[in-house]
Amino acid sequence: MAKSRTDLMVERLRDLQSTTPEIEASAVVSVDGLIMASALPTGVEEDRVGAMSAAVLSLGERISSELGRGMLDQVYIKGIDGYVIVMSVGDEAVLTTLVRQNAKLGLIFLDMRRSADDLKNLV
Template sequence: MNAIPLQHNPRAAQIRQTLEDLTSSSADIEASALISIDGLLIDAAMPQSMDEDRIGAMSAALLSLGERTARELGRGRLERVLVQGEDGYVIMTAAGEEAVLTVLTRAEVKLGLAFLDIKRAAQALGRIV
């Protein structure tokens, strides 16, 4: 994904390190990706079996719908989108004004701890992008 080697692009290296740190922070976090608000993948820490393009497109669609829902129903600024499936969660959180952090977890995840780790990573990524 990275056209420029990470050692020559400090921002890209910081993004990658933040994503890898988040993914390795818990055995229940399976993957993380930083996605532009347009749905383009900036970088990801995920198994090769996962489709990065699909995750990017789905994240952009869900984020857009979540923002509209929060606004239309008077819930204020969107903080998080949470999708619960029988095999785990998809958690999306804004990472600055131009990107979203998408995290895939196992069903057994302790959500409170995951939310805390995700919030910290999103804040760090928001300062980088």
């Protein structure tokens, strides 16, 4: 039996998390805030991740555009316990990750971009 598009996206998210252990959770979210696929730990609500991702994306796009920075590529938020990183996946979705505090962001961005490029074909 062939795997569904959602199954393939979840598989790609799990691959990202297994090769980059600093990423604790990940999801592909549509631009309107709906979860398309996720690899979230117990206790992390899909609906909340979707809504927050859409809000960050909307605000980030507006800021980037209005301040002359071009098309939005990514937004990251640093809290004392880690990061939330939102990265574009084509025009219709974003890849959202929850990242540990001590992560090397350059490597995280590189791995996320590779995953986002793979996911673009599935969205």
